[in-house]
Structure formats: structure tokens, C-alpha cells
Amino acid sequence: MARPRQFDEDSVLEAAGEIFWSKGYEATSTRDLTDRMGLTHASLYNAFGDKRRLYLKVLKHYLDRNLRSRIARMEAAYSPGLTIVGYFQEVVERSLADTEHRGCMLVNTVLEARSDDPEMRRVVADETAEIEAFFLRSVVAAQASGEIPANLPPDDIAKLLLSVQFGLRALVRVRPERELLNGILRPAMAMLTLP
Structure with missing residues (x-):
């Protein structure tokens, strides 16, 4: 009979997420x-398998708590057009509030995805498709x-908004400047404004 886990899974996933988010998959x-x-190493491997399996679980945990919950909240609170505006306003505010300038864990994963890891690439591609589907529904x-x-x-x-999302979240890692982020958003939001 297997012994019960002696830790809170959400807490350890949050802790692993913080280090992966800060350092990246490869450097962790x-x-x-x-x-x-x-x-311990044994507990980590017994509970989550290898580092890669843990990373995929942490990424899902991050997306559920950050991205998916934000999308659900925005879609419930705003009209479709304002959902897009509110979503991007929150992206800018969250990006600038992060004093470590970590960007987005999903975007960071896209940048680290390697050609010799088709499963990781598929997981990331599926997630980007979900974001694109949110933009498409809203539009x-x-x-x-x-x-x-x-x-x-x-x-x-929807594809343009997806690229804006990824561009913002990648750039904030090296240029966390409000004017830069707003300057990227202004033309995209102007395109969505009725004359």
C-alpha cells in the first residue's frame, strides 16, 4: 500500500513554479x-516523475491559476469588446507589477521549446491555440x-492579438516600460475601435 503524501500539492507546485518561472526550465x-x-529527490520523483513531467504539471497549474482564470473572469465581467481591452490592460499591469520581470511562463516556455521535445512543443502549441480561441470568441x-x-x-x-500578447510578455522581461507596452497596444486597440 502506498504511503500518503506528506505535503500539500498546490503549495509544492507553486514553489516549483516560482523557480521554473524565474530561471526557466533548462536552468532549473x-x-x-x-x-x-x-x-527530497526521492519524494520529488515519486510524486511527479522526472523534471520534465514536473514542469508540465507546473505549467498547467500556472495556466489554470493565471491565464484560464483571467479569461473566465474577463468573459463573465465584460462585453466582448471590453473583454479584449480589459484583458490587455491587465496583462500590462501584471507585467509591470512583477519586480522580477519574469514575463509569462507560457511565453517563456515557447522560447525554450526545443525541436527534440515534440511533446512539450505540442502542449505549448495547444495552449497558444486556446488563447487564440479566446480572442476569436471575443472578436x-x-x-x-x-x-x-x-x-x-x-x-x-485573433491571430494578431495572439502575437501582441506574446510580444508584450516577451518584451517585458527586458524592457518593462509602460510606454513601450502601451505603444504596442495602441495600434491594435485602435484597429478594434469603431470610426
């Missing part, structure tokens, strides 16, 4: 993880309600 050692998580609904112009294909707008 198992020693970094065990020190931060308060686990289609906002065009239908007359909140944003219907002169551009919604698929193209």
Missing part, C-alpha cells in the same frame, strides 16, 4: 527544485454586437 536544477519545494461576439468593426476577418484579428 533538481537541487533548485528540492530546496524550494522542501522535498466574433464583439463584431456581432457592433462593438468593433466587422471589416476584418475575425480569424486574422
Whole structure:
């Protein structure tokens, strides 16, 4: 009979997430993880498998708590057009509030994804497709309600917004400047404004 775990999984995933988010997947050692998580090597491997399996679990945990919860909150609180605006305003504020300038863990993972790890690439590609689908839902609904112009294909707008999202979150790691981020957003938001 297996022994019950002697730790709170959410807490150790948060701890692992902090170190992965700060250092990246490749630069994080198992020693970094065990020190931060308060686990032995054996406990870490017994509970999560190898470092890569732990990273994928941490990434899912991060996305559930950050990205997916934000999307659900925005879609429930705002009209479709304002959902897009509110989403990006929050991205800017969260990015600038992070004193470590870590960017987004998903974006960081995209930048670290290697060609010899097709599973990691697939997981990341699926997540980016989810974000694009959120933008597409919002654009289609906002065009239908007359909140944003219907002169551009919604698929193209969703793809553009996805690239804006990733550009913002990558740049904030090295240039955490409000004017830079707002300057990236202004043209994209102007395109979504009715004349």
C-alpha cells in the first residue's frame, strides 16, 4: 500500500513554479527544485516523475491559476469588446507589477521549446491555440454586437492579438516600460475601435 503524501500539492507546485518561472526550465536544477519545494529527490520523483513531467504539471497549474482564470473572469465581467481591452490592460499591469520581470511562463516556455521535445512543443502549441480561441470568441461576439468593426476577418484579428500578447510578455522581461507596452497596444486597440 502506498504511503500518503506528506505535503500539500498546490503549495509544492507553486514553489516549483516560482523557480521554473524565474530561471526557466533548462536552468532549473533538481537541487533548485528540492530546496524550494522542501522535498527530497526521492519524494520529488515519486510524486511527479522526472523534471520534465514536473514542469508540465507546473505549467498547467500556472495556466489554470493565471491565464484560464483571467479569461473566465474577463468573459463573465465584460462585453466582448471590453473583454479584449480589459484583458490587455491587465496583462500590462501584471507585467509591470512583477519586480522580477519574469514575463509569462507560457511565453517563456515557447522560447525554450526545443525541436527534440515534440511533446512539450505540442502542449505549448495547444495552449497558444486556446488563447487564440479566446480572442476569436471575443472578436466574433464583439463584431456581432457592433462593438468593433466587422471589416476584418475575425480569424486574422485573433491571430494578431495572439502575437501582441506574446510580444508584450516577451518584451517585458527586458524592457518593462509602460510606454513601450502601451505603444504596442495602441495600434491594435485602435484597429478594434469603431470610426
